[in-house]
Amino acid sequence: MIRVLVYNEFRHEKDPSCRASSIYPDGIHSAIAAFLNKEEDISVTTVTLENIETGITREILRNTDVIVWWGHMAHGDVPEHIAAMVQEEVLNGMGAIFLHSGHKSKPFMRLMGTSCSLIWRESDDLERLWVSAPGHPIAQGLPAYFELPGEETYGEPFGIPAPDETVFVGWFTGGEAFRSGCTWVRGNGKVFYFQPGHETYPTYKDANVQKVIVNAVRWAAPTYRIDNCMDCPNPPKAHTTGF
Amino acid sequence: MIRVLVYNEFRHEKDPSCRASSIYPDGIHSAIAAFLNKEEDISVTTVTLENIETGITREILRNTDVIVWWGHMAHGDVPEHIAAMVQEEVLNGMGAIFLHSGHKSKPFMRLMGTSCSLIWRESDDLERLWVSAPGHPIAQGLPAYFELPGEETYGEPFGIPAPDETVFVGWFTGGEAFRSGCTWVRGNGKVFYFQPGHETYPTYKDANVQKVIVNAVRWAAPTYRIDNCMDCPNPPKAHTTGF
Amino acid sequence: MIRVLVYNEFRHEKDPSCRASSIYPDGIHSAIAAFLNKEEDISVTTVTLENIETGITREILRNTDVIVWWGHMAHGDVPEHIAAMVQEEVLNGMGAIFLHSGHKSKPFMRLMGTSCSLIWRESDDLERLWVSAPGHPIAQGLPAYFELPGEETYGEPFGIPAPDETVFVGWFTGGEAFRSGCTWVRGNGKVFYFQPGHETYPTYKDANVQKVIVNAVRWAAPTYRIDNCMDCPNPPKAHTTGF
Amino acid sequence: MIRVLVYNEFRHEKDPSCRASSIYPDGIHSAIAAFLNKEEDISVTTVTLENIETGITREILRNTDVIVWWGHMAHGDVPEHIAAMVQEEVLNGMGAIFLHSGHKSKPFMRLMGTSCSLIWRESDDLERLWVSAPGHPIAQGLPAYFELPGEETYGEPFGIPAPDETVFVGWFTGGEAFRSGCTWVRGNGKVFYFQPGHETYPTYKDANVQKVIVNAVRWAAPTYRIDNCMDCPNPPKAHTTGF
Numbered sequence: 001m002i003r004v005l006v007y008n009e010f011r012h013e014k015d016p017s018c019r020a021s022s023i024y025p026d027g028i029h030s031a032i033a034a035f036l037n038k039e040e041d042i043s044v045t046t047v048t049l050e051n052i053e054t055g056i057t058r059e060i061l062r063n064t065d066v067i068v069w070w071g072h073m074a075h076g077d078v079p080e081h082i083a084a085m086v087q088e089e090v091l092n093g094m095g096a097i098f099l100h101s102g103h104k105s106k107p108f109m110r111l112m113g114t115s116c117s118l119i120w121r122e123s124d125d126l127e128r129l130w131v132s133a134p135g136h137p138i139a140q141g142l143p144a145y146f147e148l149p150g151e152e153t154y155g156e157p158f159g160i161p162a163p164d165e166t167v168f169v170g171w172f173t174g175g176e177a178f179r180s181g182c183t184w185v186r187g188n189g190k191v192f193y194f195q196p197g198h199e200t201y202p203t204y205k206d207a208n209v210q211k212v213i214v215n216a217v218r219w220a221a222p223t224y225r226i227d228n229c230m231d232c233p234n235p236p237k238a239h240t241t242g243f
Numbered sequence: 244m245i246r247v248l249v250y251n252e253f254r255h256e257k258d259p260s261c262r263a264s265s266i267y268p269d270g271i272h273s274a275i276a277a278f279l280n281k282e283e284d285i286s287v288t289t290v291t292l293e294n295i296e297t298g299i300t301r302e303i304l305r306n307t308d309v310i311v312w313w314g315h316m317a318h319g320d321v322p323e324h325i326a327a328m329v330q331e332e333v334l335n336g337m338g339a340i341f342l343h344s345g346h347k348s349k350p351f352m353r354l355m356g357t358s359c360s361l362i363w364r365e366s367d368d369l370e371r372l373w374v375s376a377p378g379h380p381i382a383q384g385l386p387a388y389f390e391l392p393g394e395e396t397y398g399e400p401f402g403i404p405a406p407d408e409t410v411f412v413g414w415f416t417g418g419e420a421f422r423s424g425c426t427w428v429r430g431n432g433k434v435f436y437f438q439p440g441h442e443t444y445p446t447y448k449d450a451n452v453q454k455v456i457v458n459a460v461r462w463a464a465p466t467y468r469i470d471n472c473m474d475c476p477n478p479p480k481a482h483t484t485g486f
Numbered sequence: 487m488i489r490v491l492v493y494n495e496f497r498h499e500k501d502p503s504c505r506a507s508s509i510y511p512d513g514i515h516s517a518i519a520a521f522l523n524k525e526e527d528i529s530v531t532t533v534t535l536e537n538i539e540t541g542i543t544r545e546i547l548r549n550t551d552v553i554v555w556w557g558h559m560a561h562g563d564v565p566e567h568i569a570a571m572v573q574e575e576v577l578n579g580m581g582a583i584f585l586h587s588g589h590k591s592k593p594f595m596r597l598m599g600t601s602c603s604l605i606w607r608e609s610d611d612l613e614r615l616w617v618s619a620p621g622h623p624i625a626q627g628l629p630a631y632f633e634l635p636g637e638e639t640y641g642e643p644f645g646i647p648a649p650d651e652t653v654f655v656g657w658f659t660g661g662e663a664f665r666s667g668c669t670w671v672r673g674n675g676k677v678f679y680f681q682p683g684h685e686t687y688p689t690y691k692d693a694n695v696q697k698v699i700v701n702a703v704r705w706a707a708p709t710y711r712i713d714n715c716m717d718c719p720n721p722p723k724a725h726t727t728g729f
Numbered sequence: 730m731i732r733v734l735v736y737n738e739f740r741h742e743k744d745p746s747c748r749a750s751s752i753y754p755d756g757i758h759s760a761i762a763a764f765l766n767k768e769e770d771i772s773v774t775t776v777t778l779e780n781i782e783t784g785i786t787r788e789i790l791r792n793t794d795v796i797v798w799w800g801h802m803a804h805g806d807v808p809e810h811i812a813a814m815v816q817e818e819v820l821n822g823m824g825a826i827f828l829h830s831g832h833k834s835k836p837f838m839r840l841m842g843t844s845c846s847l848i849w850r851e852s853d854d855l856e857r858l859w860v861s862a863p864g865h866p867i868a869q870g871l872p873a874y875f876e877l878p879g880e881e882t883y884g885e886p887f888g889i890p891a892p893d894e895t896v897f898v899g900w901f902t903g904g905e906a907f908r909s910g911c912t913w914v915r916g917n918g919k920v921f922y923f924q925p926g927h928e929t930y931p932t933y934k935d936a937n938v939q940k941v942i943v944n945a946v947r948w949a950a951p952t953y954r955i956d957n958c959m960d961c962p963n964p965p966k967a968h969t970t971g972f
Contacts, residue, residue, distance in 0.1 A: 091844050091888070093621045104961070113842035113890075114916050115820050115958045119387075123966055128418055128724075132399035135579045135674020137709040144362075145724070156375035156412050159820070159916055159958055161842075161890065162405065164650060165671060169399050169412070171420040174966045175371055177412045178420075185651060187843050187888055188621020223623040229844045229888055232833070237852055237903045238614075238631070334601050334645070336864045347718070356599035356647075357673050358577050358715045366723055371967075378822045378917020380952040388967070402577070402673055402715055404599075404647065407893060408914060417723045428894060430600050430645055431864020466866040472601045472645055475590070480609055480660045481857075481874070605873075614904055618885035630848075642861035642898050648891065655885050655898070657906040661857055663898045664906075 002042045002221045005064040006032050007056065009074040010048035012199040020199035028070050028197075028204060035210045042217060049074055056082050058089075065221045066095035068213070070197065071105045083107045091187030091229045095220025097213065100152075100197035108193070111186050115159030118178070120152060125172040127151040127196065129180055129208075133167045137219040138181065138192065138212060146208040152198035154178045160193070168212075170195055181212070183219075187229050190220040245285045245464045248307040249275050250299065252317040253291035255442040263442035271313050271440075271447060278453045285460060292317055299325050301332075308464045309338035311456070313440065314348045326350045334430030334472045338463025340456065343395075343440035351436070354429050358402030361421070363395060368415040370394040370439065372423055372451075376410045380462040381424065381435065381455060389451040395441035397421045403436070411455075413438055424455070426462075430472050433463040488528045488707045491550040492518050493542065495560040496534035498685040506685035514556050514683075514690060521696045528703060535560055542568050544575075551707045552581035554699070556683065557591045569593045577673030577715045581706025583699065586638075586683035594679070597672050601645030604664070606638060611658040613637040613682065615666055615694075619653045623705040624667065624678065624698060632694040638684035640664045646679070654698075656681055667698070669705075673715050676706040731771045731950045734793040735761050736785065738803040739777035741928040749928035757799050757926075757933060764939045765797075771946060778803055785811050787818075794950045795824035797942070799926065800834045812836050820916030820958045824949025826942065829881075829926035837922070840915050844888030847907070849881060854901040856880040856925065858909055858937075862896045866948040867910065867921065867941060875937040881927035883907045889922075897941075899924055910941070912948075916958050919949040 008029035012020040024031050029046040036044045045064075047055030049071075061067070067086060071078065083106035090096045090111060098108045103116045130145045155176035161184065168181030180195035194212060197203045204210070251272035255263040267274050272289040279287045288307075290298030292314075304310070310329060314321065326349035333339045333354060341351040346359045373388045398419030404427065411424030423438035437455060440446045447453070494515035498506040510517050515532040522530045531550075533541030535557075547553070553572060557564065569592035576582045576597060584594040589602045616631045641662035647670065654667030666681035680698060683689045690696070737758035741749040753760050758775040765773045774793075776784030778800075790796070796815060800807065812835035819825045819840060827837045832845045859874045884905035890913065897910030909924035923941060926932045933939070 087842070088844075110839075111842045113816070113840045115817075117959060117961045119962045119964055121963060121966060128420075130399040130420055132401065132422070133674070134400050135708070135710070135712050135715075140710050144721075156373040157377050158375065161913070161915060162408055162893075164891075165405055166409075166422070169420045169422070171414060171418060175414060177371075177373055177414040179375070179409070179412070184890070186890060188619070222621070224621070224626055226621050229621075230846060232846045233848045234850060235630075235848055237850060330599070331601075353596075354599045356573070356597045358574075360716060360718045362719045362721055364720060364723060376917070378951070378953070378955050378958075383953055387964075404670070404672060405650075407648075427647070429647060431862070465864070467864070467869055469864050472864075473603060475603045476605045477607060478605055478873075480607060614906075616885040616906055618887065618908070620886050642859040643863050644861065648894055651891055652895075652908070655906045655908070657900060657904060661900060663857075663859055663900040665861070665895070665898070 002217055003063060003065045004036055004042055004044045004068060004217055005060065006044055006046045006068045007070065008046065008048055009071045010050065011074050012072065018199065023202050024199070028199065031204045032068060032213065036214065036217065039214055042214070049077060052078065052082060056086065058085060061085060061089040061094060064094055066097060066217050068097045068099065069102045069105055069107060070099045072101035072199065075105050078106050080106070083110060087111055088230055090189035090191065092227055093188040093222040093225035095190045095222060097192045097194065097216050097220060099194055103193060111191055112160055114161055117159040118157070119155040119176070121174065122152050123174055124150045125153045125174040128171045129196070130169045130171065131167070132169045133165050136165060136167045138167050138183070138215045140215050141211055142208060148196055148201065148203055148206060148209070150201045151196055151203065154195050188226055189222065192216045192220055245460055246306060246308045247279055247285055247287045247311060247460055248303065249287055249289045249311045250313065251289065251291055252314040253293065254317050255315065261442065266445050267442070271442065274447045275311060275456065279457065279460065282457055285457070292320060295321065295325060299329065301328060304328060304332040304337060307337055309340060309460050311340045311342065312345045312348055312350060313342045315344035315442065318348050321349050323349070326353060330354055331473055333432035333434065335470055336431040336465040336468035338433045338460070338465060340435045340437065340459050340463060342437055346436060354434055355403055357404055360402040361400070362398040362419070364417065365395050366417055367393045368396045368417040371414045372439070373412045373414065374410070375412045376408050379408060379410050381410050381458045383458050384454055385451060391439055391444065391446055391449060393444045394439055394446065397438050431469055432465065435459045435463055488703055489549060489551045490522055490528055490530045490554060490703055491546065492530055492532045492554045493556065494532065494534055495557040496536065497560050498558065504686065509688050510685070514685065517690045518554060518699065522700065522703065525700055528700070535563060538564065538568060542572065544571060547571060547575040547580060550580055552583060552703050554583045554585065555588045555591055555593060556585045558587035558685065561591050564592050566592070569596060573597055574716055576675035576677065578713055579674040579708040579711035581676045581708060583678045583680065583702050583706060585680055589679060597677055598646055600647055603645040604643070605641040605662070607660065608638050609660055610636045611639045611660040614657045615682070616655045616657065617653070618655045619651050622651060622653050624653050624701045626701050627697055628694060634682055634687065634689055634692060634695070636687045637682055637689065640681050674712055675708065678702045678706055731946055732792060732794045733765055733771055733773045733797060733946055734789065735773055735775045735797045736799065737775065737777055738800045739779065740803050741801065747928065752931050753928070757928065760933045761797060761942065765943065765946065768943055771943070778806060781807065781811060785815065787814060790814060790818040790823060793823055795826060795946050797826045797828065798831045798834055798836060799828045801830035801928065804834050807835050809835070812839060816840055817959055819918035819920065821956055822917040822951040822954035824919045824951060826921045826923065826945050826949060828923055832922060840920055841889055843890055846888040847886070848884040848905070850903065851881050852903055853879045854882045854903040857900045858925070859898045859900065860896070861898045862894050865894060865896050867896050867912070867944045869944050870940055871937060877925055877930070877932055877935060879930045880925055880932065883924050917955055918951065921945045921949055
């Protein structure tokens with residue numbers, strides 16, 4: 001059983017003036033949890049910014065195989081010590097999936113070490129997502145490309161370290177292109193960034209998007225974990241039979 | 244002085260039924276040589292398939308800093324021993340720039356080790372090239388993006404090893420996106436692949452394209468060369484003061 | 487069930503004047519097959535140079551999840567079309583593990599695109615292998631380091647593309663150090679190179695070495711396969727609801 | 730002229746009970762500045778922890794091509810805002826060289842995003858440094874290996890993202906091996922980590938070490954800089970002739 005923790009700041013959805021409130025009345029985290037929980041090998045817990053101090057503890061992270069992160073307007077409200085803890089547990093082996101505006105979240109920026117900047121525009125562009133690594137586990141079962149009738153436009157330059165693999169490249173009617181799905185190993189953990197998911201579109205109700213996230217959860221789940229990667233041990237000189 | 248060798252198979256341009264014959268009557272190699280030779284620090288020699296055996300020798304490659312390669316319909320006619328020699332000299336430190344359909348050329352495929360496949364279509368799409376690494380030497384002096392009014396469409400998946408850096412991402416009106424400018428270090432040499440340049444469009448007369456190629460030549464030129472990277476030496480155990 | 491094909495040129499072991507003949511009287515392939523077959527999820531077939539034309543066919547490779555390759559003095563006798571076929575099937579998703587002197591085998595060199603050169607010496611050095619990626623699936627269950635009382639010495643520079651991950655770093659009493667375990671993704675397949683295994687030492691009888699190879703087989707086995715990565719499709723412009 | 734800023738915390742050297750006080754009476758920064766200043770194309774400024782607030786400002790960093798960083802016992806005293814500023818200017822294009830115990834400095838850890846942990850021991854081991862990328866600009870003019878009669882021992886696992894290139898691999902008499910010289914591109918800047926340089930050995934007086942650092946300064950110096958990589962611009966939809 002892959003234990004997934006879905007974090008969502010849960011702000012836009014509570015604002016009646018925002019389309020998100022009608023698309024995701026129970027929050028983006030609930031929508032993501034709903035389709036993940038349909039998988040027999042996945043079990044989901046959710047946490048929002050409101051209860052982040054009790055919902056993201058060291059104990060909880062050590063019992064999480066993969067964290068899924070959605071944040072946007074409230075990145076700054078995530079406590080630094082929690083961002084550091086998430087980073088450390090990824091380095092110890094926990095998988096992490098950062099969605100959409102999570103590119104500027106504290107844990108993602110800490111893990112990447114770069115600006116994570118991009119260009120953006122809200123103009124109801126259609127996005128077409130091309131699979132650029134057809135044999136990658138995250139792309140399993142997908143067609144050569146799929147489309148989202150409306151998405152926020154993201155564009156290059158995307159300020160990331162060179163990805164280990166670029167799984168999706170996005171194309172927007174407005175003229176932008178973007179490395180929309182990228183993977184990295186960081187320490188002993190696997191990280192996946194996936195660009196679609198603006199709060200004003202029903203992106204997480206799209207069957208292909210759901211398939212990507214399910215695949216990514218399975219891909220990111222660790223084979224095993226270590227628990228002390230931040231330490232610098234000072235071992236004695238080893239005895240050997242050789243010298 | 245950076246010594247550049249431009250290889251062009253020079254077939255399309257000699258076919259009167261092909262638009263290339265009027266766009267590049269003296270061959271793509273001549274067009275490339277012309278704008279490179281305007282740079283004070285670059286000197287160019289050209290070679291075509293017809294004289295490849297005398298124009299690409301070990302001696303010549305050892306006196307070449309950067310090779311620029313354009314080929315398409317006649318990839319199969321490039322002798323295997325010449326492809327191997329080009330590969331070896333890149334591994335020894337020579338820079339290499341592969342243009343457009345050169346993605347399926349023998350030296351590029353040898354250096355990459357992968358399929359180098361892609362999807363393609365000839366439908367007079369406009370291409371917009373986004374700079375995805377604005378601080379990269381190859382992008383120096385370019386705007387955030389530039390356009391080519393007509394190009395052959397290339398699309399993902401592009402069967403390459405993960406690039407060290409993705410310098411350009413291409414967007415096509417027909418709906419495709421592509422990693423259009425990618426770099427790799429292979430052995431002691433630098434390799435750049437640049438997607439624009441179909442023979443039926445005047446791409447190599449475009450000022451931005453010319454700037455990219457000039458920049459790439461300077462970037463790919465080696466600081467210094469080695470000459471024996473294919474060897475596996477068998478040195479004696481080294482003497483040291485330490486043990 | 488992971489279907490493994492173990493290739494061994496099987497030359498040294500038939501030479502009575504070589505220590506290999508007494509260490510591996512039935513061949514290195516048989517020794518490797520023996521410990522792999524103890525695993526419930528792995529089933530092994532073997533092939534030697536003598537029967538390579540019938541033992542490595544397209545049909546067989548398409549029914550192989552992971553190929554394990556040991557070769558040395560007879561690299562040159564491996565038919566080019568078979569090396570190309572192995573390369574292609576890795577690009578389609580088959581895993582590949584190259585052992586020891588397999589660094590200069592045709593399929594490995596094709597997949598890497600580089601010299602794959604190194605320095606070497608036969609002087610009965612002890613080797614200590616350090617785990618440099620403790621959370622990597624290939625390192626699961628291993629101590630911080632393990633030792634082999636005798637091995638052929640390999641040293642840097644190792645002419646490989648930058649590894650995706652360096653899982654082991656080797657240390658030799660004679661003064662050399664080496665990136666002894668490296669991974670790459672190539673196309674849709676996973677590749678692992680593992681340095682120990684000279685024919686004149688009982689390396690493949692070592693419990694830690696066996697654990698590495700078992701782990702590597704599980705790591706390299708594909709989630710799924712594609713079958714046509716060498717093609718360059720020419721699809722029509724896609725219809726969409728977007729424009 | 731390459732403008733170098735050498736940072737040194739300058740603590741060990743002021744402690745009369747530490748060997749560093751007699752080896753580097755004027756501080757490690759002065760020793761590094763001395764050999765760098767001998768190069769006609771390099772000019773050096775130094776800064777220590779004591780005056781870090783006036784010696785590392787945005788203005789100064791914007792006029793620095795390459796920063797060289799030595800820190801150890803006082804990593805924690807480097808103000809967070811200065812570490813962030815150094816990180817940002819590297820992302821904008823400034824080169825950065827981190828020496829020895831700088832692997833746990835705030836700017837390096839921020840740029841890497843990983844633990845940067847390693848194992849270590851002080852036991853007067855001899856270190857032999859092998860060049861693992863003989864054609865790399867940082868290795869220019871060096872022999873196949875060179876030795877330091879005494880160094881602090883560093884060992885794997887080294888908790889770094891996969892290096893773009895591994896230029897040196899270190900071998901220690903005590904039995905450890907280490908990726909001693911590694912490069913990364915981060916944003917628009919180049920980063921080099923170089924392991925030798927413990928304060929109790931005269932490492933920075935060694936001619937080969939000096940050559941490495943001089944070479945690295947030239948390699949890391951940017952071709953050009955950008956100044957706003959942390960921004961996420963929101964440009965209007967671009968007009969084009971294409972659609």
